Amino acid sequence: MYNFDKVINRKQTNSIKYDREKAQDSRIIPMWVADMDFETLPEVKEALLKRAEHGIFGYAAPTENYYQAVINWMKDRHHFDIQKEWIVPTPGIVTALKLAVRAYTHPSDKIMIMKPVYYPFDASINLNGRTVVECPLLFDGEQYTCDFELFEKQIIDNHVKMFILCNPHNPIGRVWTRDELYQMGKICQKHHVYVISDEIHMDFTYKNHNHVAFYNVDESFKDFTIICTAPSKTFNLAALQTSNIVIANKEMRKMFVDEKNASGVNDPNIFGLDACEAAYTYGAKWVDELLVYLQGNIDYMKDFFAEHLPDIKVIDPQGLYLVWVDMRSLGMNNEELEEFMLKKAYLWLDEGYIFGTGGAGFERFNVACPRSILKQALEQLEKAIKERV
Ligand SMILES: Cc1ncc(COP(=O)(O)O)c(C=O)c1O
Numbered sequence: 001m002y003n004f005d006k007v008i009n010r011k012q013t014n015s016i017k018y019d020r021e022k023a024q025d026s027r028i029i030p031m032w033v034a035d036m037d038f039e040t041l042p043e044v045k046e047a048l049l050k051r052a053e054h055g056i057f058g059y060a061a062p063t064e065n066y067y068q069a070v071i072n073w074m075k076d077r078h079h080f081d082i083q084k085e086w087i088v089p090t091p092g093i094v095t096a097l098k099l100a101v102r103a104y105t106h107p108s109d110k111i112m113i114m115k116p117v118y119y120p121f122d123a124s125i126n127l128n129g130r131t132v133v134e135c136p137l138l139f140d141g142e143q144y145t146c147d148f149e150l151f152e153k154q155i156i157d158n159h160v161k162m163f164i165l166c167n168p169h170n171p172i173g174r175v176w177t178r179d180e181l182y183q184m185g186k187i188c189q190k191h192h193v194y195v196i197s198d199e200i201h202m203d204f205t206y207k208n209h210n211h212v213a214f215y216n217v218d219e220s221f222k223d224f225t226i227i228c229t230a231p232s233k234t235f236n237l238a239a240l241q242t243s244n245i246v247i248a249n250k251e252m253r254k255m256f257v258d259e260k261n262a263s264g265v266n267d268p269n270i271f272g273l274d275a276c277e278a279a280y281t282y283g284a285k286w287v288d289e290l291l292v293y294l295q296g297n298i299d300y301m302k303d304f305f306a307e308h309l310p311d312i313k314v315i316d317p318q319g320l321y322l323v324w325v326d327m328r329s330l331g332m333n334n335e336e337l338e339e340f341m342l343k344k345a346y347l348w349l350d351e352g353y354i355f356g357t358g359g360a361g362f363e364r365f366n367v368a369c370p371r372s373i374l375k376q377a378l379e380q381l382e383k384a385i386k387e388r389v
Pocket of ligand 1: 034091092093094095118166170198200201230232238241242243
Protein backbone atom coordinates (compact mmCIF):
# COMPACT_ATOMS: atom_id res chain seq x y z
CA MET A 1 0.00 0.00 0.00
CA TYR A 2 1.28 3.45 -0.88
CA ASN A 3 0.92 6.18 1.72
CA PHE A 4 -0.88 9.23 0.34
CA ASP A 5 -1.49 10.55 3.88
CA LYS A 6 2.17 11.50 4.24
CA VAL A 7 2.61 15.28 4.51
CA ILE A 8 5.73 16.47 2.70
CA ASN A 9 7.06 19.98 3.18
CA ARG A 10 7.22 21.65 -0.24
CA LYS A 11 8.26 25.10 0.94
CA GLN A 12 11.58 26.36 -0.39
CA THR A 13 11.72 23.68 -3.03
CA ASN A 14 11.34 26.14 -5.94
CA SER A 15 7.69 25.16 -6.25
CA ILE A 16 5.41 27.70 -7.93
CA LYS A 17 2.56 26.33 -5.81
CA TYR A 18 4.30 26.96 -2.48
CA ASP A 19 7.07 29.49 -2.99
CA ARG A 20 5.41 32.36 -4.79
CA GLU A 21 4.71 35.66 -3.06
CA LYS A 22 1.01 34.86 -2.64
CA ALA A 23 1.79 31.81 -0.46
CA GLN A 24 4.19 33.56 1.89
CA ASP A 25 1.70 33.90 4.77
CA SER A 26 2.25 30.58 6.57
CA ARG A 27 -1.51 30.21 7.19
CA ILE A 28 -2.20 29.98 3.45
CA ILE A 29 -2.86 26.53 2.00
CA PRO A 30 -2.09 26.52 -1.74
CA MET A 31 -4.64 24.49 -3.70
CA TRP A 32 -4.39 26.20 -7.06
CA VAL A 33 -2.02 24.92 -9.78
CA ALA A 34 -2.54 21.32 -10.91
CA ASP A 35 0.32 19.46 -9.32
CA MET A 36 -0.06 17.00 -6.45
CA ASP A 37 1.37 17.07 -2.95
CA PHE A 38 2.16 13.34 -3.21
CA GLU A 39 5.54 11.80 -3.81
CA THR A 40 5.72 10.00 -7.14
CA LEU A 41 6.17 6.23 -7.23
CA PRO A 42 9.49 4.76 -5.97
CA GLU A 43 10.47 3.36 -9.38
CA VAL A 44 10.46 6.86 -10.87
CA LYS A 45 12.67 8.17 -8.09
CA GLU A 46 15.01 5.21 -8.58
CA ALA A 47 15.27 5.83 -12.32
CA LEU A 48 16.09 9.49 -11.74
CA LEU A 49 18.63 8.69 -9.01
CA LYS A 50 20.29 6.14 -11.28
CA ARG A 51 20.59 8.72 -14.02
CA ALA A 52 21.92 11.37 -11.64
CA GLU A 53 24.40 8.87 -10.22
CA HIS A 54 25.79 8.19 -13.68
CA GLY A 55 26.88 11.80 -13.83
CA ILE A 56 27.06 12.20 -17.59
CA PHE A 57 24.22 14.10 -19.19
CA GLY A 58 25.06 14.16 -22.87
CA TYR A 59 22.55 14.44 -25.72
CA ALA A 60 19.82 11.85 -25.55
CA ALA A 61 16.79 10.62 -27.46
CA PRO A 62 13.72 8.50 -26.65
CA THR A 63 14.58 4.78 -26.72
CA GLU A 64 12.64 1.78 -27.98
CA ASN A 65 11.72 0.98 -24.34
CA TYR A 66 10.39 4.50 -23.91
CA TYR A 67 8.04 4.21 -26.87
CA GLN A 68 6.96 0.75 -25.80
CA ALA A 69 6.12 1.97 -22.30
CA VAL A 70 3.90 4.72 -23.74
CA ILE A 71 2.21 2.29 -26.16
CA ASN A 72 1.57 -0.29 -23.43
CA TRP A 73 0.14 2.23 -20.99
CA MET A 74 -2.31 3.58 -23.55
CA LYS A 75 -3.36 0.09 -24.57
CA ASP A 76 -3.67 -1.38 -21.07
CA ARG A 77 -5.36 1.56 -19.38
CA HIS A 78 -7.39 3.05 -22.24
CA HIS A 79 -7.74 0.37 -24.96
CA PHE A 80 -6.02 2.98 -27.07
CA ASP A 81 -3.88 1.32 -29.77
CA ILE A 82 -1.12 3.49 -31.06
CA GLN A 83 1.85 2.88 -33.28
CA LYS A 84 5.35 3.99 -32.47
CA GLU A 85 5.61 6.26 -35.53
CA TRP A 86 2.55 8.21 -34.39
CA ILE A 87 4.24 9.43 -31.18
CA VAL A 88 5.91 12.83 -31.21
CA PRO A 89 7.50 13.57 -27.81
CA THR A 90 7.40 17.24 -26.78
CA PRO A 91 8.50 19.12 -23.67
CA GLY A 92 4.99 19.67 -22.29
CA ILE A 93 1.48 19.88 -23.63
CA VAL A 94 1.10 23.64 -23.59
CA THR A 95 4.15 23.75 -25.87
CA ALA A 96 2.45 21.19 -28.11
CA LEU A 97 -0.78 23.20 -28.22
CA LYS A 98 1.14 26.24 -29.42
CA LEU A 99 2.94 24.17 -32.05
CA ALA A 100 -0.39 22.74 -33.24
CA VAL A 101 -1.91 26.20 -33.51
CA ARG A 102 1.00 27.29 -35.71
CA ALA A 103 1.15 24.05 -37.69
CA TYR A 104 -2.52 23.80 -38.66
CA THR A 105 -3.81 27.38 -38.83
CA HIS A 106 -2.78 30.74 -40.25
CA PRO A 107 -2.56 34.09 -38.45
CA SER A 108 -6.03 35.53 -37.77
CA ASP A 109 -7.72 32.13 -38.21
CA LYS A 110 -10.46 31.30 -35.70
CA ILE A 111 -10.03 28.56 -33.10
CA MET A 112 -12.91 27.35 -30.94
CA ILE A 113 -12.82 26.35 -27.27
CA MET A 114 -15.60 25.43 -24.82
CA LYS A 115 -15.70 27.75 -21.80
CA PRO A 116 -14.97 27.67 -18.95
CA VAL A 117 -11.71 25.94 -19.81
CA TYR A 118 -8.02 25.66 -18.85
CA TYR A 119 -6.83 29.22 -19.42
CA PRO A 120 -3.60 28.51 -21.39
CA PHE A 121 -5.87 27.48 -24.29
CA ASP A 122 -6.69 31.17 -24.78
CA ALA A 123 -3.05 32.15 -24.48
CA SER A 124 -1.93 29.50 -26.98
CA ILE A 125 -4.34 30.96 -29.51
CA ASN A 126 -3.93 34.68 -28.78
CA LEU A 127 -0.14 34.69 -28.44
CA ASN A 128 0.04 33.23 -31.94
CA GLY A 129 -2.17 35.92 -33.46
CA ARG A 130 -5.20 33.65 -33.94
CA THR A 131 -8.67 34.48 -32.61
CA VAL A 132 -10.64 32.66 -29.94
CA VAL A 133 -14.22 31.66 -30.72
CA GLU A 134 -16.12 30.59 -27.64
CA CYS A 135 -18.71 27.87 -27.31
CA PRO A 136 -19.85 28.25 -23.69
CA LEU A 137 -20.92 25.03 -22.00
CA LEU A 138 -24.48 24.63 -20.75
CA PHE A 139 -24.83 24.44 -16.96
CA ASP A 140 -28.07 23.24 -15.40
CA GLY A 141 -26.99 23.91 -11.82
CA GLU A 142 -25.72 20.35 -11.41
CA GLN A 143 -23.65 19.44 -14.43
CA TYR A 144 -22.22 20.74 -17.70
CA THR A 145 -23.05 19.69 -21.24
CA CYS A 146 -22.04 20.75 -24.73
CA ASP A 147 -24.47 22.96 -26.63
CA PHE A 148 -24.19 21.11 -29.94
CA GLU A 149 -26.38 23.54 -31.85
CA LEU A 150 -24.22 26.45 -30.80
CA PHE A 151 -21.11 24.34 -31.39
CA GLU A 152 -21.98 23.94 -35.08
CA LYS A 153 -23.31 27.48 -35.46
CA GLN A 154 -20.11 29.01 -34.07
CA ILE A 155 -18.03 26.91 -36.47
CA ILE A 156 -20.10 27.93 -39.48
CA ASP A 157 -20.58 31.60 -38.60
CA ASN A 158 -16.93 32.14 -37.74
CA HIS A 159 -15.29 29.82 -40.31
CA VAL A 160 -13.55 28.06 -37.43
CA LYS A 161 -10.40 26.16 -38.48
CA MET A 162 -9.53 24.34 -35.26
CA PHE A 163 -11.23 23.10 -32.11
CA ILE A 164 -9.22 22.50 -28.93
CA LEU A 165 -11.01 19.88 -26.88
CA CYS A 166 -10.27 19.28 -23.20
CA ASN A 167 -11.08 15.66 -22.34
CA PRO A 168 -11.54 15.20 -19.41
CA HIS A 169 -12.50 18.85 -19.16
CA ASN A 170 -10.55 21.12 -16.82
CA PRO A 171 -11.94 22.83 -14.67
CA ILE A 172 -15.49 21.46 -14.69
CA GLY A 173 -14.58 17.78 -14.30
CA ARG A 174 -16.60 16.30 -17.15
CA VAL A 175 -15.40 13.07 -18.73
CA TRP A 176 -17.00 13.37 -22.16
CA THR A 177 -18.96 10.32 -23.25
CA ARG A 178 -18.40 8.45 -26.48
CA ASP A 179 -21.66 9.84 -27.82
CA GLU A 180 -20.77 13.44 -26.98
CA LEU A 181 -17.34 13.02 -28.53
CA TYR A 182 -18.90 11.49 -31.61
CA GLN A 183 -21.17 14.48 -32.07
CA MET A 184 -18.30 16.95 -31.62
CA GLY A 185 -16.09 14.98 -33.99
CA LYS A 186 -18.71 14.61 -36.70
CA ILE A 187 -19.49 18.33 -36.70
CA CYS A 188 -15.77 19.14 -36.95
CA GLN A 189 -15.31 16.59 -39.72
CA LYS A 190 -18.24 18.00 -41.69
CA HIS A 191 -16.80 21.51 -41.57
CA HIS A 192 -13.11 20.57 -42.02
CA VAL A 193 -12.09 21.65 -38.55
CA TYR A 194 -8.90 20.20 -37.05
CA VAL A 195 -9.34 18.80 -33.53
CA ILE A 196 -6.61 19.02 -30.90
CA SER A 197 -7.70 16.70 -28.12
CA ASP A 198 -5.91 17.51 -24.86
CA GLU A 199 -6.18 14.30 -22.85
CA ILE A 200 -3.62 15.09 -20.14
CA HIS A 201 -6.14 14.19 -17.40
CA MET A 202 -7.06 10.85 -19.04
CA ASP A 203 -5.93 8.70 -16.12
CA PHE A 204 -8.18 10.41 -13.57
CA THR A 205 -11.72 9.11 -13.90
CA TYR A 206 -14.11 7.95 -11.19
CA LYS A 207 -16.95 5.50 -10.69
CA ASN A 208 -18.61 4.50 -13.96
CA HIS A 209 -16.97 7.27 -16.01
CA ASN A 210 -14.37 6.04 -18.47
CA HIS A 211 -12.02 8.06 -20.58
CA VAL A 212 -12.54 7.58 -24.31
CA ALA A 213 -9.55 8.50 -26.46
CA PHE A 214 -10.74 10.60 -29.39
CA TYR A 215 -9.34 8.10 -31.94
CA ASN A 216 -11.44 5.36 -30.31
CA VAL A 217 -14.68 7.19 -31.03
CA ASP A 218 -14.53 6.73 -34.77
CA GLU A 219 -11.75 5.42 -36.99
CA SER A 220 -12.13 8.35 -39.38
CA PHE A 221 -11.29 10.86 -36.62
CA LYS A 222 -7.65 9.94 -37.11
CA ASP A 223 -7.68 12.00 -40.31
CA PHE A 224 -8.10 15.39 -38.66
CA THR A 225 -7.14 14.98 -35.01
CA ILE A 226 -4.11 14.92 -32.77
CA ILE A 227 -4.17 13.63 -29.19
CA CYS A 228 -2.05 15.20 -26.46
CA THR A 229 -0.99 12.80 -23.68
CA ALA A 230 1.47 13.11 -20.81
CA PRO A 231 2.55 11.29 -17.65
CA SER A 232 2.94 14.62 -15.84
CA LYS A 233 -0.47 14.94 -14.11
CA THR A 234 -0.81 11.22 -13.44
CA PHE A 235 2.58 10.79 -11.76
CA ASN A 236 3.27 14.33 -10.56
CA LEU A 237 6.10 15.04 -12.97
CA ALA A 238 5.15 18.50 -14.28
CA ALA A 239 8.59 20.02 -13.81
CA LEU A 240 10.12 17.28 -15.97
CA GLN A 241 8.16 18.58 -18.96
CA THR A 242 7.47 15.44 -20.89
CA SER A 243 4.51 14.72 -23.13
CA ASN A 244 3.66 12.47 -26.04
CA ILE A 245 1.60 13.80 -28.89
CA VAL A 246 -0.16 11.10 -30.90
CA ILE A 247 -0.66 11.93 -34.56
CA ALA A 248 -1.89 9.08 -36.75
CA ASN A 249 -2.26 11.04 -39.97
CA LYS A 250 1.07 11.19 -41.79
CA GLU A 251 0.56 14.60 -43.33
CA MET A 252 -0.58 16.12 -40.03
CA ARG A 253 2.40 14.55 -38.31
CA LYS A 254 4.79 16.07 -40.83
CA MET A 255 3.20 19.52 -40.40
CA PHE A 256 3.57 19.24 -36.62
CA VAL A 257 7.16 17.96 -36.72
CA ASP A 258 8.13 20.66 -39.23
CA GLU A 259 6.72 23.29 -36.90
CA LYS A 260 8.48 21.68 -33.92
CA ASN A 261 11.80 21.88 -35.77
CA ALA A 262 11.21 25.39 -37.09
CA SER A 263 10.34 26.63 -33.61
CA GLY A 264 13.46 25.06 -32.13
CA VAL A 265 11.52 22.79 -29.80
CA ASN A 266 13.47 19.72 -28.72
CA ASP A 267 12.47 16.33 -27.37
CA PRO A 268 11.98 16.11 -23.59
CA ASN A 269 15.19 16.05 -21.54
CA ILE A 270 16.81 12.84 -20.30
CA PHE A 271 15.25 13.00 -16.81
CA GLY A 272 11.79 13.43 -18.30
CA LEU A 273 12.33 10.50 -20.64
CA ASP A 274 13.56 8.23 -17.82
CA ALA A 275 10.70 9.25 -15.52
CA CYS A 276 8.04 8.74 -18.19
CA GLU A 277 9.34 5.30 -19.06
CA ALA A 278 9.52 4.17 -15.42
CA ALA A 279 6.10 5.62 -14.59
CA TYR A 280 4.31 3.95 -17.48
CA THR A 281 6.20 0.69 -16.93
CA TYR A 282 5.72 0.33 -13.16
CA GLY A 283 2.96 2.76 -12.21
CA ALA A 284 -0.34 0.90 -12.68
CA LYS A 285 -0.82 -0.19 -9.07
CA TRP A 286 0.26 3.21 -7.77
CA VAL A 287 -2.33 4.94 -9.96
CA ASP A 288 -5.04 2.47 -8.91
CA GLU A 289 -4.39 3.31 -5.26
CA LEU A 290 -4.09 7.02 -5.98
CA LEU A 291 -7.52 7.03 -7.62
CA VAL A 292 -9.09 5.40 -4.56
CA TYR A 293 -7.46 8.01 -2.32
CA LEU A 294 -8.58 10.88 -4.55
CA GLN A 295 -12.13 9.55 -4.67
CA GLY A 296 -11.98 9.51 -0.86
CA ASN A 297 -10.90 13.17 -0.84
CA ILE A 298 -13.66 14.13 -3.25
CA ASP A 299 -16.27 12.31 -1.15
CA TYR A 300 -14.92 13.92 2.00
CA MET A 301 -15.21 17.34 0.40
CA LYS A 302 -18.75 16.75 -0.90
CA ASP A 303 -19.89 15.50 2.51
CA PHE A 304 -18.23 18.42 4.25
CA PHE A 305 -20.03 20.99 2.11
CA ALA A 306 -23.36 19.16 2.38
CA GLU A 307 -23.10 19.11 6.15
CA HIS A 308 -21.44 22.44 6.98
CA LEU A 309 -21.93 24.74 3.99
CA PRO A 310 -25.03 23.47 2.18
CA ASP A 311 -25.56 26.69 0.19
CA ILE A 312 -22.33 26.08 -1.69
CA LYS A 313 -22.55 23.65 -4.57
CA VAL A 314 -19.74 21.20 -5.31
CA ILE A 315 -19.90 20.05 -8.92
CA ASP A 316 -19.43 16.30 -8.66
CA PRO A 317 -16.26 15.58 -10.68
CA GLN A 318 -16.35 12.67 -13.11
CA GLY A 319 -12.60 13.02 -13.58
CA LEU A 320 -9.51 15.09 -12.63
CA TYR A 321 -8.27 15.89 -9.11
CA LEU A 322 -9.61 19.42 -9.46
CA VAL A 323 -12.99 20.18 -7.96
CA TRP A 324 -15.16 22.99 -9.31
CA VAL A 325 -17.27 24.72 -6.72
CA ASP A 326 -20.15 27.14 -7.25
CA MET A 327 -19.73 29.92 -4.68
CA ARG A 328 -22.19 32.34 -6.24
CA SER A 329 -24.47 32.08 -3.21
CA LEU A 330 -21.86 34.08 -1.27
CA GLY A 331 -22.83 37.07 -3.42
CA MET A 332 -19.28 38.34 -3.92
CA ASN A 333 -17.74 39.78 -7.08
CA ASN A 334 -14.45 38.39 -8.45
CA GLU A 335 -12.17 40.65 -6.42
CA GLU A 336 -14.13 40.17 -3.19
CA LEU A 337 -14.16 36.39 -3.55
CA GLU A 338 -10.43 36.20 -4.29
CA GLU A 339 -9.62 38.49 -1.37
CA PHE A 340 -11.93 36.53 0.93
CA MET A 341 -10.29 33.21 0.06
CA LEU A 342 -6.76 34.54 0.58
CA LYS A 343 -7.21 36.89 3.50
CA LYS A 344 -10.03 35.28 5.46
CA ALA A 345 -10.04 31.57 4.57
CA TYR A 346 -6.28 31.52 3.92
CA LEU A 347 -6.75 29.42 0.79
CA TRP A 348 -5.00 30.01 -2.50
CA LEU A 349 -7.36 28.60 -5.11
CA ASP A 350 -7.69 29.08 -8.85
CA GLU A 351 -10.38 31.74 -9.28
CA GLY A 352 -13.24 30.69 -11.51
CA TYR A 353 -13.20 33.85 -13.60
CA ILE A 354 -9.72 33.10 -14.99
CA PHE A 355 -11.27 30.15 -16.88
CA GLY A 356 -13.41 32.63 -18.83
CA THR A 357 -17.10 32.81 -19.65
CA GLY A 358 -19.21 31.04 -17.04
CA GLY A 359 -16.42 30.91 -14.47
CA ALA A 360 -17.22 33.96 -12.32
CA GLY A 361 -18.32 33.08 -8.80
CA PHE A 362 -16.71 29.62 -8.92
CA GLU A 363 -13.49 28.36 -7.35
CA ARG A 364 -11.31 25.42 -8.40
CA PHE A 365 -9.89 23.33 -5.57
CA ASN A 366 -6.91 21.03 -6.15
CA VAL A 367 -7.65 18.09 -3.82
CA ALA A 368 -4.53 16.05 -4.64
CA CYS A 369 -3.17 16.49 -1.13
CA PRO A 370 -3.15 14.44 2.08
CA ARG A 371 -6.64 14.30 3.61
CA SER A 372 -5.42 16.11 6.75
CA ILE A 373 -4.56 19.16 4.60
CA LEU A 374 -7.90 19.04 2.81
CA LYS A 375 -9.68 18.81 6.16
CA GLN A 376 -7.74 21.82 7.48
CA ALA A 377 -8.53 23.81 4.33
CA LEU A 378 -12.25 23.11 4.51
CA GLU A 379 -12.36 23.96 8.21
CA GLN A 380 -10.62 27.27 7.51
CA LEU A 381 -13.18 27.99 4.81
CA GLU A 382 -16.13 27.12 7.03
CA LYS A 383 -14.81 29.34 9.83
CA ALA A 384 -14.29 32.28 7.47
CA ILE A 385 -17.76 31.95 5.96
CA LYS A 386 -19.46 31.63 9.32
CA GLU A 387 -17.59 34.65 10.71
CA ARG A 388 -18.62 36.80 7.78
CA VAL A 389 -20.72 39.78 8.74
C1 LIG B 1 -5.90 20.55 -19.76
C2 LIG B 1 -4.45 20.79 -19.46
N1 LIG B 1 -3.57 20.77 -20.46
C3 LIG B 1 -2.25 20.96 -20.23
C4 LIG B 1 -1.77 21.19 -18.97
C5 LIG B 1 -0.32 21.46 -18.73
O1 LIG B 1 0.47 20.63 -19.50
P1 LIG B 1 2.05 20.77 -19.53
O2 LIG B 1 2.51 21.00 -18.13
O3 LIG B 1 2.51 19.49 -20.11
O4 LIG B 1 2.35 21.94 -20.42
C6 LIG B 1 -2.67 21.20 -17.88
C7 LIG B 1 -2.19 21.47 -16.52
O5 LIG B 1 -2.94 21.64 -15.61
C8 LIG B 1 -4.05 21.00 -18.14
O6 LIG B 1 -4.94 21.00 -17.15
